[in-house]
Amino acid sequence: MKKIVLPEYNTNVLRAVLSLRVEEAPIPKPKENQVLIKVHAAPCNPSDIAFLTGGYNVVKNVPAVPGFEGSGIVTEAGEGAEEYFGKKVSFFTQQNEDGSWAEYVCTHKSDLVVLDDKMDMDQAACFAINPFTARGLLDIALLQNTPAIIQNAAGSQVTHFIRLMASELDVKVIDIVRKEETAKKLKKQGAQHILLEDDPDFDMKLKKLSLKLDARLAFDAVAGSFAGRLINAIPEGSELVVYGGLSNKPVSDVNPLGLIFHDKVISGFNLGSWRQLLDDEYFEEISKELQEHFISGAYQTTIQGKTSFDEVSKGLSAYLKNMSEGKMLISPE
Ligand SMILES: NC(=O)c1ccc[n+]([C@@H]2O[C@H](COP(=O)([O-])OP(=O)(O)OC[C@H]3O[C@@H](n4cnc5c(N)ncnc54)[C@H](OP(=O)(O)O)[C@@H]3O)[C@@H](O)[C@H]2O)c1
Numbered sequence: 001m002k003k004i005v006l007p008e009y010n011t012n013v014l015r016a017v018l019s020l021r022v023e024e025a026p027i028p029k030p031k032e033n034q035v036l037i038k039v040h041a042a043p044c045n046p047s048d049i050a051f052l053t054g055g056y057n058v059v060k061n062v063p064a065v066p067g068f069e070g071s072g073i074v075t076e077a078g079e080g081a082e083e084y085f086g087k088k089v090s091f092f093t094q095q096n097e098d099g100s101w102a103e104y105v106c107t108h109k110s111d112l113v114v115l116d117d118k119m120d121m122d123q124a125a126c127f128a129i130n131p132f133t134a135r136g137l138l139d140i141a142l143l144q145n146t147p148a149i150i151q152n153a154a155g156s157q158v159t160h161f162i163r164l165m166a167s168e169l170d171v172k173v174i175d176i177v178r179k180e181e182t183a184k185k186l187k188k189q190g191a192q193h194i195l196l197e198d199d200p201d202f203d204m205k206l207k208k209l210s211l212k213l214d215a216r217l218a219f220d221a222v223a224g225s226f227a228g229r230l231i232n233a234i235p236e237g238s239e240l241v242v243y244g245g246l247s248n249k250p251v252s253d254v255n256p257l258g259l260i261f262h263d264k265v266i267s268g269f270n271l272g273s274w275r276q277l278l279d280d281e282y283f284e285e286i287s288k289e290l291q292e293h294f295i296s297g298a299y300q301t302t303i304q305g306k307t308s309f310d311e312v313s314k315g316l317s318a319y320l321k322n323m324s325e326g327k328m329l330i331s332p333e
Contacts, residue, residue: 001027002332003102004312005063009054016052017316020066022309028098030078030106037091037107041125041306041329042070042100044316046156046221046246055248058094067100067330068093071115071124081109088115090127094272101312103332113287118295126157126301126327129271131290133243134161136274137219140241141171148172148215150206150234152222153246154194155182155324157301162219163191164299172213174206182324197226206233219269222246227266228253236262243269302326 005023010016030036048066050056058068069092077085092111093099113128137158141149149166151159154175166173177183178197186194193213195205206229209215216237218230221244231240232255242251251266258264275283293299304326307315312330319328 001025001103002309003065003098004067004309004330006052006066008062009052009059011053011055013049013053013320014317017320018313020312020316022312025102027104028106030076030081032078033080033109034078034106035074035081035084035089035109035112036076036078037070037072037089037105038075039070039072039100039103039105039332040121041331041333042067043126043301043327043329044319045069045129045327046244046323047129049320050245050248053248055245060097060099065098065100065102065105067102067105069126069128070100070105071121071127072105074112075104078106084109084112084114087112088117088119088121088124089113090115090119090124092128101309101330116288116291116295119291120294122303122306122329123294123301125329126303127290127294130157130301131161131294131299132275132286133269133271134158134165135286135290136271137162137241137243137269138165138169138171139274140239140269141166141217142169144217144239146171146215146217148174148210148213150174150176150210150215150218150230152176152197152218152220152226152230153178153244154186154191155179156221157327158221158243159219160302161299163189172215174209174213174215176206177324179324185324203229203233206230210234210238217241219243223251224249225253227251228255231255231264231266232258234264236264239265239267241267241269303329305329306331308332 090113093107174193223245224247306329
């Protein structure tokens with residue numbers, strides 16, 4: 001089989017992307033409770049980009065095969081995973097093993113989402129992480145009964161799903177973007193409250209709008225000093241949930257007085273820990289509900305293109321230039 005290999009980590013993301021190479025390798029054998037998946041496609045997510053630079057939570061021994069999710073068919077099942085043989089799946093893989101940017105990959109049965117036959121396999125390639133992440137974040141909004149939320153990097157796929165889910169629940173959304181063109185796109189899609197990061201009055205506008213809409217929950221995918229700007233601007237008693245680190249910088253510039261005297265809280269969210277809190281039955285229920293939305297077309301991941309293994313560096317460079325255009329799928333087919 002063929003696989004994409006990262007020879008070594010490189011803090012310069014473009015150099016890391018350009019260093020990717022295609023190698024031949026034997027098809028792996030699934031161990032106990034694992035399955036072998038013939039991969040249909042796998043996306044490149046911001047977590048993959050962080051991984052290529054050595055800046056992610058998962059650091060594998062290099063050379064390594066990147067890719068934390070994908071879609072495909074189970075072609076072999078290890079002992080204890082026989083029930084998955086022949087199933088269409090979306091999958092997740094974060095162990096120190098080869099990732100999804102390969103023709104075949106092994107993963108643990110607990111990291112599979114079994115798919116309805118009607119699921120489109122390109123959409124399924126981006127199904128195991130982002131829609132569930134949006135759902136997990138929305139669960140926090142529901143628990144807190146907040147009438148409105150704030151989210152930055154709002155041209156992303158996660159924030160797209162959050163907007164869709166929030167509108168079903170009548171929760172208002174304040175979207176923050178860094179590019180005028182992204183703001184225009186969101187406006188066309190019906191987003192009502194859009195703020196531009198580099199607006200000179202950004203902090204004042206966010207303060208006013210979040211007070212007006214009573215937005216007491218902010219989802220931060222950027223971190224760095226932006227996290228500080230968010231928590232400083234949002235109302236008393238608000239929570240900032242950091243779920244991404246797109247700036248590659250530590251959370252900073254937080255006014256401690258807000259935390260001490262104004263009941264503001266900073267917390268973190270990750271999909272894996274949220275998933276572990278759910279019992280399997282509830283997770284299945286969420287998965288079924290999300291799949292129905294995908295099958296009906298109500299929910300879709302925007303896909304900007306597909307790249308072959310041989311053109312992977314070119315494809316990923318295009319994604320890096322404009323992430324808000326949608327996912328770039330890596331396809332062995
Ligand atoms: N914690 C979890 O469990 C979890 C799970 C899934 C995703 N995430 C996180 O969720 C975030 C979105 O993921 P995704 O797959 O939805 O992203 P995506 O669709 O690939 O889009 C990335 C978005 O981030 C914007 N962006 C990139 N760097 C930025 C920066 N420094 N400042 C502001 N905006 C920036 C891009 O805007 P431009 O077009 O302007 O570049 C683009 O809109 C990522 O941080 C990801 O790591 C977390």
